[in-house]
Amino acid sequence: MMGQLTSSEIENLLQSQSICRLACCEKGLPYIVPVSYYYDGSHIYIQTLRGRKLDILRQNHHVCLQVDQILSMNQWKSAHVYGLFEELKGETETAARAAFINSVYTLMAPSVTHTFGHDTQAQLDDRQRLKPVLFRIRITQKTGRFENPEPAKASIP
Amino acid sequence: MMGQLTSSEIENLLQSQSICRLACCEKGLPYIVPVSYYYDGSHIYIQTLRGRKLDILRQNHHVCLQVDQILSMNQWKSAHVYGLFEELKGETETAARAAFINSVYTLMAPSVTHTFGHDTQAQLDDRQRLKPVLFRIRITQKTGRFENPEPAKASIP
Numbered sequence: 001m002m003g004q005l006t007s008s009e010i011e012n013l014l015q016s017q018s019i020c021r022l023a024c025c026e027k028g029l030p031y032i033v034p035v036s037y038y039y040d041g042s043h044i045y046i047q048t049l050r051g052r053k054l055d056i057l058r059q060n061h062h063v064c065l066q067v068d069q070i071l072s073m074n075q076w077k078s079a080h081v082y083g084l085f086e087e088l089k090g091e092t093e094t095a096a097r098a099a100f101i102n103s104v105y106t107l108m109a110p111s112v113t114h115t116f117g118h119d120t121q122a123q124l125d126d127r128q129r130l131k132p133v134l135f136r137i138r139i140t141q142k143t144g145r146f147e148n149p150e151p152a153k154a155s156i157p
Numbered sequence: 158m159m160g161q162l163t164s165s166e167i168e169n170l171l172q173s174q175s176i177c178r179l180a181c182c183e184k185g186l187p188y189i190v191p192v193s194y195y196y197d198g199s200h201i202y203i204q205t206l207r208g209r210k211l212d213i214l215r216q217n218h219h220v221c222l223q224v225d226q227i228l229s230m231n232q233w234k235s236a237h238v239y240g241l242f243e244e245l246k247g248e249t250e251t252a253a254r255a256a257f258i259n260s261v262y263t264l265m266a267p268s269v270t271h272t273f274g275h276d277t278q279a280q281l282d283d284r285q286r287l288k289p290v291l292f293r294i295r296i297t298q299k300t301g302r303f304e305n306p307e308p309a310k311a312s313i314p
Contacts, residue, residue, distance in 0.1 A: 018230075019227060019230075021178045021180075021189055021223065022189075023178075023180035023187035023188065023189035023221075024187050025182040025185050025186065025187045028182050028185070028217055028219060029182065029219050029221070030180035030181050030182045030187055030189075030219060030220065030221040031180065031221055032178055032179075032180035032187075032189055032221050032222075032223045032237075033223065033235075034223065034225055034227065034233075034235060036230060060185055062185060062186050062187060063187065064180075064186070064187040064188055064189050065189075066178065066189045066190065066191065068191055070176060070191065073175075073176075073193060073261075076191075078190075078191060080189075104230075
């Protein structure tokens with residue numbers, strides 16, 4: 001059985017996960033990358049090293065995020081978040097970074113890298129020398145769907 | 158430690174998984190959806206009910222697929238596949254569908270739905286009455302990255 005998640009089910013899904021897939025577009029060419037995120041109930045926060053996705057997002061702010069729990073092919077929940085990229089600066093960035101790190105990296109070693117980028121080794125070396133950039137998604141729409149296995153039919157006694 | 162997957166590691170990752178995230182673009186707006194896929198070493202095959210992603214792909218054939226194995230935030234593999242949407246018809250479709258079903262649904266109940274779409278209930282009802290569409294991705298580029306935990310430093314005896 002398939003159906004749509006309610007608003008509260010979408011909120012629960014977004015709150016319960018820490019990795020999403022982010023899609024963006026560069027002149028009609030799609031790009032997608034898994035990233036860790038923090039959702040404060042209002043915005044989605046993402047920290048990234050400099051690289052292709054940041055270059056694209058600075059040009060085209062439209063973002064589609066997808067978060068899921070896939071237990072099997074016929075038992076899953078999936079939410080879409082549509083929104084706009086907003087790079088954070090100054091005090092807003094400082095406060096958001098503290099909340100982000102507290103949320104996402106509580107159980108992780110300090111050396112952990114928190115993007116799953118797809119750049120060349122040279123780009124990667126450069127990026128590792130640079131400070132991560134924190135941005136958030138101003139959400140414009142959220143949708144969600146689910147599928148559960150069909151319940152077994154009662155047998156005739 | 159982060160690095161790039163070799164060609165054979167990318168092939169192994171694509172062969173070992175059955176769910177990917179597909180991103181496409183509709184007039185500068187990204188869209189992303191998890192889908193099951195079958196990779197025959199040459200093309201990526203995907204079956205879908207009619208809906209938003211098919212509408213977009215018929216307009217803009219550019220696709221970015223992302224396949225991963227995420228064990229933790231600092232232990233993961235991720236591959237990108239870039240390519241072009243090709244809708245299948247006739248004998249090509251028949252042969253590909255048999256291989257697809259054999260690959261993806263061997264262990265699944267016949268009633269299982271094999272997309273993770275995000276359309277309205279009315280669209281969903283319509284789609285369930287229609288025959289799934291099989292398409293493939295003509296691959297133009299594959300890339301892959303990994304991250305492993307830093308090895309523990311040897312202690313001084």
